[in-house]
Amino acid sequence: MDEVQGLYTLASIFALAFGLIVGSFLNVCVHRIPRGESVVSPRSRCPGCMNPIVWYDNIPIISWIMLGAKCRTCGTTISWQYPLVEGLTGLLFFLVFWRFGFVIATPIYMMLAAGLVLITFIDLTxxxxxxxxxxxxxxxxxxxxxxxxxxxxxxxxxxxxxxxxxxxxxxxxxxxxxxxxxxxxxxxxxxxxxxxxxxxxxxxxxxxxxxxxxxxxxxxxxxxxxxxxxxxxxxxxxxxxxxxxxxxxxxxxxxxxxxxxxxxxxxxxxxxxxxxxxxxxxxxxxxxxxxxx
Ligand SMILES: [Zn+2]
Known part of the structure; x- marks a missing residue:
């Protein structure tokens, strides 16, 4: 019983972390899809100074807080939309796992939720x-x-x-x-x-x-x-x-x-x-x- 409980806790944390990472990618998509740009290359850049963002400045939510919502190089303000999209996607992935558990529907509904977050923020902006x-x-x-x-x-x-x-x-x-x-x-x-x-x-x-x-x-x-x-x-x-x-x-x-x-x-x-x-x-x-x- 405890082992099952442990497995669920571990999978929930994994779902949350996976959602945060997917949310980070969605931010790129929200910015680039309306402009008709590729979502895979080039790597994420600061829109202010065009410097590539290093991995430790690209950790969902945490980097935004650590940097005080500003670019490390040029000080351009980083919109609160970035941590919001990441946090929302993380929360939704967590909730999908919590609601549906270990079934095929879980990864499918995670992807659908990610699609809906993407649509929402592109439609709003x-x-x-x-x-x-x-x-x-x-x-x-x-x-x-x-x-x-x-x-x-x-x-x-x-x-x-x-x-x-x-x-x-x-x-x-x-x-x-x-x-x-x-x-x-x-x-x-x-x-x-x-x-x-x-x-x-x-x-x-x-x-x-x-x-x-x-x-x-x-x-x-x-x-x-x-x-x-x-x-x-x-x-x-x-x-x-x-x-x-x-x-x-x-x-x-x-x-x-x-x-x-x-x-x-x-x-x-x-x-x-x-x-x-x-x-x-x-x-x-x-x-x-x-x-x-
Ligand atoms: Zn910058």
Whole structure:
């Protein structure tokens, strides 16, 4: 019993450390993917003095604290976004292991969580959602559902009645289709973009991973999160004197800069909620409906 406990503790620490290292790599991706640069070479450089960053100044979170958030050579401030992405990825990897344990689903959901962190921070800083993640993500999600269909011990959780791979296929179509229609309707009625095509591909990917009931849950959660965050931001803007106008007021432009709040981060958070708790919520709901009938 103690040996099993020890093995779990060791694996949890390993998951956390692995997540921190992956988070460090995600920082490079957040910076370089929108610029169309390679994520493997050249080695990380300080954007201020272009000096390569030595390994002991590149240890997740620790180096940022030790350096006092400044480049060792030129003193350029290093954004708090770097330790945030590292810490968040480390925490998510730890939570995935803690929730799912020693199953095939664990490394798969770690990679999915990393993809969602990447999408969130690129959408927040660049207002785009990288096709590099969402386009391969759709067939990978359907592949995982196929694995869940023939190998239930995988620990993969595709929601819905019946065969997982069908729920995943419908999920990808419904997820992408719902946001595509929403975009077209908004464009028709309000003459501005409601959703970007990046959001369409993102929800198609998440639908492929978690099935069509997952898509419904994610749309509900993401809208709730978006409303709460939107109202808070508007209230905060008023409180601070409203010095900055909301960019989309009286703006008929359909350019990406007309987006005040990207929807991608809410979809990513909603996707993580469904990954961790979707199966439980779904079971509760189905039981509730069955009792109600
Ligand atoms: Zn520097």
């Amino acid at each position: 660049d207002w785009t959602i990288p096709n590099e993640v969402t386009l391969p993500g759709i067939p990978i999600g359907i592949g995982c559902a196929a694995l869940a269909t023939w190998y239930p011990e995988s620990g993969l959780r595709v929601l819905g009645p019946g065969v997982p791979v069908f729920s995943a296929l419908i999920g990808a179509i419904v997820g992408g289709g719902a946001l595509y229609l929403l975009d077209k309707i908004t464009l028709l009625l309000l003459r501005k973009r409601g959703m970007g095509m990046g959001d369409v591909k993102l929800l198609a990917m998440l639908g492929a991973f978690f099935g069509w009931p997952g898509v419904i849950m994610m749309l509900i959660f993401a809208s709730m999160l978006g409303s709460v965050a939107g109202v808070s931001l508007i209230m905060w803007a008023r409180k601070t004197g409203g010095g900055e106008e909301l960019p989309y007021e009286d703006d008929d432009s359909i350019s990406v800069s007309a987006h005040y709040l990207p929807f991608g981060p809410y979809l990513c958070v909603a996707g993580l909620v469904v990954m961790f708790f979707g199966a439980e919520i779904y079971t509760e709901y189905v039981t509730y409906m069955a009792v109600g009938l």
